Amino acid sequence: MATIEDVARAAGVSASTVSYVLSGKRSISAPTRQRVEKAIQQLGYRPHAGARALASSRTNVLALMAPLRAGVEVNVIMQFVSSVVLRARDYSYDVLLLTQDDVSGAERVGAGSMVDGIIVMDVEAQDARLPSLARLRQPTVLIGLPRSPGTLSCVDLDFEAAGRLALDHLVGLGHRHVAFVGPPPEVMARHTSYADRVLRGFSGAARDAGIDARTIECEGTAPGAAAAVDELLAHDPALSAVLVHNESALPHVVARFAEHGRRVPDDLSVMIISPPEVATAQPVPLTSIDIPTERVARVAVEMTMARIDGDEPAETRLLTPVVTDRGSTLPAVSP
Amino acid sequence: MATIEDVARAAGVSASTVSYVLSGKRSISAPTRQRVEKAIQQLGYRPHAGARALASSRTNVLALMAPLRAGVEVNVIMQFVSSVVLRARDYSYDVLLLTQDDVSGAERVGAGSMVDGIIVMDVEAQDARLPSLARLRQPTVLIGLPRSPGTLSCVDLDFEAAGRLALDHLVGLGHRHVAFVGPPPEVMARHTSYADRVLRGFSGAARDAGIDARTIECEGTAPGAAAAVDELLAHDPALSAVLVHNESALPHVVARFAEHGRRVPDDLSVMIISPPEVATAQPVPLTSIDIPTERVARVAVEMTMARIDGDEPAETRLLTPVVTDRGSTLPAVSP
DNA sequence: TTAGCGTGTTGAAACGCTTCGACAAACGAT
DNA sequence: ATCGTTTGTCGAAGCGTTTCAACACGCTAA
Incomplete structure (x- = not known):
C-alpha cells in the first residue's frame, strides 16, 4: 500500500504538504495541489485509518447500538439502521453495529477509541445503560426518551x-x-x-x-x-x-x-x-x-456530529406528530 | 485516557511487557503478570484501537455489506446481520455495516485499512462487485454463489x-x-x-x-x-x-x-x-x-477468520438442504 | 532601504501500540 | 566449573498520520 511518503516523493513535496492538501487546513498553491492530487490518483493512495485516528484522535466512525430484543419490529429497526448509515456517510462517517443489549459493546468501542460518537436505539424509561454511556468520552445520542436523560442528547417522535x-x-x-x-x-x-x-x-x-x-x-x-x-x-x-x-x-x-x-x-x-x-x-x-424514521435518524446523526466537533451541549428534540388521514377513520354513527 | 506507558509505570515494568501480557505472545512470570493486570484494572486501561491497528496491521473489524435493495426480505437480512455480528464477537471482532449497493464502501474501508475482512450479502449471479473485491488486500466471503467466484470464498444453503x-x-x-x-x-x-x-x-x-x-x-x-x-x-x-x-x-x-x-x-x-x-x-x-441463517453466518465468519490469519485458499461451501415436514404437505389424492 | 507581513512549504515531534533483537539470570547437563 | 538453553524482561525501531513551530520568499508600506 502506498503511504503518504510515497505520494510526497512522487509529487516532489513533503508529507506534511500532502496532508494539508488532503485536509485543506492550510492554503496550498494551485500547482502544488495539482501535482499532489495527481500523485494520489496514480498511486491509488488512501490514508491509513488507524494512523489517522492515532494522530488526529478522530476515527470517522460512529457506533450504533441496535439491540434486537424480543418483540421489536425488525422493519422499523432496519429503517433506522439504514437511515443512520446513509446519513453518516454525508459526514464521511462509517457505522459500527452493536447488537448486544448491554453496554459492554459501547464501552469497548468507546474506551478503545474506535468511534467518535454513539447512537443508541430501543431506549427504556429507566435505561440501565445510561450511566455508563454518560461516562464515555464520546457523545451519545439516544433515539428515544428515558425518564432522566442527564447529559445525553435525545431525539424521537413525540x-x-x-x-x-x-x-x-x-x-x-x-x-x-x-x-x-x-x-x-x-x-x-x-x-x-x-x-x-x-x-x-x-x-x-x-x-x-x-x-x-x-x-x-x-x-x-x-x-x-x-x-x-x-x-x-x-x-x-x-x-x-x-x-x-x-x-x-x-x-x-x-x-x-x-x-x-x-x-x-x-x-x-x-x-x-x-x-x-x-x-x-x-x-x-x-x-x-x-413514525418519521428517516427524519429521526437524520437528526440523530446531525446531533451526534454537532457534539463531536462542536462541543454543543446536550439537547432533546421531540418531533411533532401529525395525523395522516387515509380514510380508515370515519365519523361515529350516532347510537 | 491511560496509555500502555501509564500501565507499565504503575506496574513497574516496561511497555513491551504490558503488551506481551495482553497478547500472550511471550511468556511472562506469574507475579509480573499479576502486577500488570492489577494496574490495567485500576487504570481502566483499554488499548487504543488505532494505535494497535497501525502497529499490528490488524483492526479486529469486519465489514458487512448488506445492501437493502427493493424486494429483499428484511427479516432474513436482519437475521444474517445479527448472527454475523454475534459470531464475529467470538473472535473479538466488531462489524462495520455497509449498506450501499455498489462496491465503493468496501473499497474505502478496505483500502483505508479499516477492516481485516469483508462479508458480502445479496450476491448476484454476475455480480459487478466481485472484480473490485478480488482486488482488495482483505479476504472476502460471499453469502451466495455467483457464476464465477474466482478467488473469493462462498457459503450458502445449496x-x-x-x-x-x-x-x-x-x-x-x-x-x-x-x-x-x-x-x-x-x-x-x-x-x-x-x-x-x-x-x-x-x-x-x-x-x-x-x-x-x-x-x-x-x-x-x-x-x-x-x-x-x-x-x-x-x-x-x-x-x-x-x-x-x-x-x-x-x-x-x-x-x-x-x-x-x-x-x-x-x-x-x-x-x-x-x-x-x-x-x-x-x-x-x-x-x-x-434457511439456516445462523449457521450460514457462522460459517461465513469462520471462513473469513481462517483466511485472515490462515492464508487458507478460497473455498466454496454449500450447506445441504433438508425437508422439515410440518404437516402442510399431504399425499396427492388419486384423480 | 528596511521592517513587517502574508503565503506556501517543510522538518520534526508527537500519537500509542507491537515486535524484534538483545540480554541477564537461572537452570541443567557435562 | 563450564557451556548451552530456556525463561523473562527490556530498549528501540517502526507503523502512517497530523500538526506545530519555523522558515523562505516575495510583497507592501514606511
Whole structure:
C-alpha cells in the first residue's frame, strides 16, 4: 500500500504538504495541489485509518447500538439502521453495529477509541445503560426518551403527543368507545420508551375527555391478536375505534375484527402509529401517525456530529406528530 | 485516557511487557503478570484501537455489506446481520455495516485499512462487485454463489439442491400438478443468486420428472399474491401443490388459495423455503426447507477468520438442504 | 532601504501500540 | 566449573498520520 511518503516523493513535496492538501487546513498553491492530487490518483493512495485516528484522535466512525430484543419490529429497526448509515456517510462517517443489549459493546468501542460518537436505539424509561454511556468520552445520542436523560442528547417522535393526538382525532370524530392495541407484553415490561409514552398520552387524553378507553398488550401473532380483539369486544361490544401501535399484530387485528363482522372503516375506525410504508401497504390504507424514521435518524446523526466537533451541549428534540388521514377513520354513527 | 506507558509505570515494568501480557505472545512470570493486570484494572486501561491497528496491521473489524435493495426480505437480512455480528464477537471482532449497493464502501474501508475482512450479502449471479473485491488486500466471503467466484470464498444453503429437493418431495407424495411461487420480479431481474438457483433446481427436477411445473414471480403484497395465485389456477385448475420462496407473499398466497376454496393441506400442499421461524409462525405451520441463517453466518465468519490469519485458499461451501415436514404437505389424492 | 507581513512549504515531534533483537539470570547437563 | 538453553524482561525501531513551530520568499508600506 502506498503511504503518504510515497505520494510526497512522487509529487516532489513533503508529507506534511500532502496532508494539508488532503485536509485543506492550510492554503496550498494551485500547482502544488495539482501535482499532489495527481500523485494520489496514480498511486491509488488512501490514508491509513488507524494512523489517522492515532494522530488526529478522530476515527470517522460512529457506533450504533441496535439491540434486537424480543418483540421489536425488525422493519422499523432496519429503517433506522439504514437511515443512520446513509446519513453518516454525508459526514464521511462509517457505522459500527452493536447488537448486544448491554453496554459492554459501547464501552469497548468507546474506551478503545474506535468511534467518535454513539447512537443508541430501543431506549427504556429507566435505561440501565445510561450511566455508563454518560461516562464515555464520546457523545451519545439516544433515539428515544428515558425518564432522566442527564447529559445525553435525545431525539424521537413525540410519542406521548402522538397517543394524545390519536385519541383526540378519534374523539373529534365522535367516537366514545375507543381502545388501544399496544406492543407485546415483553416490550411493555421493559418499559420501552416509546411504548410507555404512547400509552401515557393515549390514556391521559382519554381521561381528559372523560372516556373509558381500554388499552391492551398484544403479541404480534394471529392467535395473540385474536385474543386481544376478543377481549376488547367482550369488554365493550360498542367499540367503534381502535389505535394500533403494533405492526406485526396489525393485519391479524384487522382480520379478527373482520371475523367479528367489523369492517374497516364502516364498522370500525382504525388508526396506526407506524412508518408510512406500513400504513400504506395494508389491504386498506390506514389513517396513521407516521413514525418519521428517516427524519429521526437524520437528526440523530446531525446531533451526534454537532457534539463531536462542536462541543454543543446536550439537547432533546421531540418531533411533532401529525395525523395522516387515509380514510380508515370515519365519523361515529350516532347510537 | 491511560496509555500502555501509564500501565507499565504503575506496574513497574516496561511497555513491551504490558503488551506481551495482553497478547500472550511471550511468556511472562506469574507475579509480573499479576502486577500488570492489577494496574490495567485500576487504570481502566483499554488499548487504543488505532494505535494497535497501525502497529499490528490488524483492526479486529469486519465489514458487512448488506445492501437493502427493493424486494429483499428484511427479516432474513436482519437475521444474517445479527448472527454475523454475534459470531464475529467470538473472535473479538466488531462489524462495520455497509449498506450501499455498489462496491465503493468496501473499497474505502478496505483500502483505508479499516477492516481485516469483508462479508458480502445479496450476491448476484454476475455480480459487478466481485472484480473490485478480488482486488482488495482483505479476504472476502460471499453469502451466495455467483457464476464465477474466482478467488473469493462462498457459503450458502445449496438453493439449487433445495429447489430440486422440494420438487422431489412433492412428486414423491404423488403430486403431478405443481407450481413455484418465487421472489418478486425485481429480485429475479437482478439475478439474485439464491433466486436463480432455486428456480433452476426446481425446474430442472420437474423436467427430469416429466412434469410441467409452472413458476411465477410474485410481489410481496396482497394484490401481487392474488394475481399470481389466480394465474396459476387459471393455467392449471388441477394444481395440488406449491413451493413458495417468498416470505412476504406467503400469507397472502395462502389466503388467496383459501378464497379459491383450496385449504392447506387438504386441498393444497404447501412448502416454503425460509428460516424456520417464518415457517412455524404461520397460522398453519408449514413444511419447509429451512434457511439456516445462523449457521450460514457462522460459517461465513469462520471462513473469513481462517483466511485472515490462515492464508487458507478460497473455498466454496454449500450447506445441504433438508425437508422439515410440518404437516402442510399431504399425499396427492388419486384423480 | 528596511521592517513587517502574508503565503506556501517543510522538518520534526508527537500519537500509542507491537515486535524484534538483545540480554541477564537461572537452570541443567557435562 | 563450564557451556548451552530456556525463561523473562527490556530498549528501540517502526507503523502512517497530523500538526506545530519555523522558515523562505516575495510583497507592501514606511
